[in-house]
Amino acid sequence: MKLKVGLIGAGGFGNIHLSGYTKNNYCQLVAVASGTKKSATLASEKYNIPGVYWGDDWKRMLENENLDIVSICSPNYLHAEMTIEAIKHNCNILCEKPIAISYQELNNIEMMLRKSNLIYFTSFQKRYNPCLPYAKSVIENNAIGEINFVRHIFSHYGPYTSWKPLSQEKWFFNADKAGGGVLMDLGVHSIDLLRYLVGEYSKVEGFSYNTSCKDIVNEDNCSVLIRFLNDVLGVITVSWCNEPSDVIEIYGTKGMLKIDLHSREPISFKPKILKKNQYIKMFWKKDYSQNKIGQHLLIDHFINSVISKKQEQPDFIDGKRAVEFVLEAYSKKNSR
Ligand SMILES: NC(=O)c1ccc[n+]([C@@H]2O[C@H](COP(=O)([O-])OP(=O)(O)OC[C@H]3O[C@@H](n4cnc5c(N)ncnc54)[C@H](OP(=O)(O)O)[C@@H]3O)[C@@H](O)[C@H]2O)c1
Numbered sequence: 258m259k260l261k262v263g264l265i266g267a268g269g270f271g272n273i274h275l276s277g278y279t280k281n282n283y284c285q286l287v288a289v290a291s292g293t294k295k296s297a298t299l300a301s302e303k304y305n306i307p308g309v310y311w312g313d314d315w316k317r318m319l320e321n322e323n324l325d326i327v328s329i330c331s332p333n334y335l336h337a338e339m340t341i342e343a344i345k346h347n348c349n350i351l352c353e354k355p356i357a358i359s360y361q362e363l364n365n366i367e368m369m370l371r372k373s374n375l376i377y378f379t380s381f382q383k384r385y386n387p388c389l390p391y392a393k394s395v396i397e398n399n400a401i402g403e404i405n406f407v408r409h410i411f412s413h414y415g416p417y418t419s420w421k422p423l424s425q426e427k428w429f430f431n432a433d434k435a436g437g438g439v440l441m442d443l444g445v446h447s448i449d450l451l452r453y454l455v456g457e458y459s460k461v462e463g464f465s466y467n468t469s470c471k472d473i474v475n476e477d478n479c480s481v482l483i484r485f486l487n488d489v490l491g492v493i494t495v496s497w498c499n500e501p502s503d504v505i506e507i508y509g510t511k512g513m514l515k516i517d518l519h520s521r522e523p524i525s526f527k528p529k530i531l532k533k534n535q536y537i538k539m540f541w542k543k544d545y546s547q548n549k550i551g552q553h554l555l556i557d558h559f560i561n562s563v564i565s566k567k568q569e570q571p572d573f574i575d576g577k578r579a580v581e582f583v584l585e586a587y588s589k590k591n592s593r
Contacts, residue, residue: 358436415497438475
């Protein structure tokens with residue numbers, strides 16, 4: 258028997274989730290809910306989904322459809338309320354990032370999840386780039402020595418230019434609905450990748466920002482200084498104003514590992530002598546091509562996790578730590 262899936266928020270990213278579920282043999286899309294009848298009906302017709310709901314009727318979807326799985330792809334300010342209702346209806350959850358926009362919302366979700374045996378995944382699909390487990394193993398095997406510094410530059414031209422949300426609501430640039438600016442949008446991915454590669458962060462040591470190209474109240478350009486538990490120093494720079502870039506540099510006592518997530522040959526090392534390192538040599542000609550996009554790999558992983566009833570990562574704590582990171586940075590805004 259297939260797992261019954263319902264999706265809330267049939268917009269730009271919701272459609273990527275929908276196509277992922279249709280490609281997975283262990284589940285079946287049975288219902289879709291969106292803000293407007295138009296988006297819900299379009300998705301229903303495109304993906305052949307029988308249950309169609311709009312407006313506040315996502316609640317009726319949870320009551321009527323006896324779902325095993327709910328994917329939450331609505332605007333950020335709705336994630337927590339929808340997650341809590343989905344837990345009450347005993348649904349396993351895949352939630353888009355950021356999973357919530359306040360400490361209170363994070364606590365409310367955590368309390369509910371603790372009382373359940375449900376599987377919860379945060380939609381950190383960037384982790385599924387095939388070069389990342391390799392980079393992680395290079396670090397763990399000390400091939401570039403002891404890590405002391407890491408930085409990630411992640412930029413594009415932002416929603417409505419680089420990324421086109423479908424809904425007419427224009428919520429991305431509304432501080433109350435998005436929960437912040439570019440740091441809430443891209444910074445959550447960035448800290449998640451660094452936590453995955455380097456380990457848990459201990460605190461935010463600095464935050465600097467400007468609003469330089471968009472007509473919004475929050476930041477569209479910023480850098481955050483981070484301290485990790487292992488004393489590594491980190492810098493995340495995210496922007497909605499610059500040429501697309503997605504580059505992580507990890508500096509160790511023996512050399513530097515660079516990951517360019519936009520490149521076909523994403524991994525490089527400095528100095529050149531590192532090529533002689535036995536461990537790095539072993540992986541040098543690795544093939545990083547993939548036949549599925551990250552979001553679909555994440556959905557397959559999530560479905561397997563639900564079937565095996567074994568919680569795997571990226572889980573709720575990963576989503577929570579990423580939002581806490583952003584909120585901690587925002588708390589430093591006044592001390593700029
Ligand atoms: N993981 C990633 O890399 C990634 C990338 C992009 C976006 N995202 C996340 O995905 C989420 C959606 O972003 P998006 O770009 O897809 O935005 P979007 O195109 O604006 O989609 C939002 C969807 O939510 C629907 N919605 C609004 N209010 C609703 C309600 N009360 N009940 C049910 N549905 C409602 C909208 O419906 P209508 O269209 O009918 O108005 C729209 O379909 C955000 O949290 C965003 O951060 C993640």
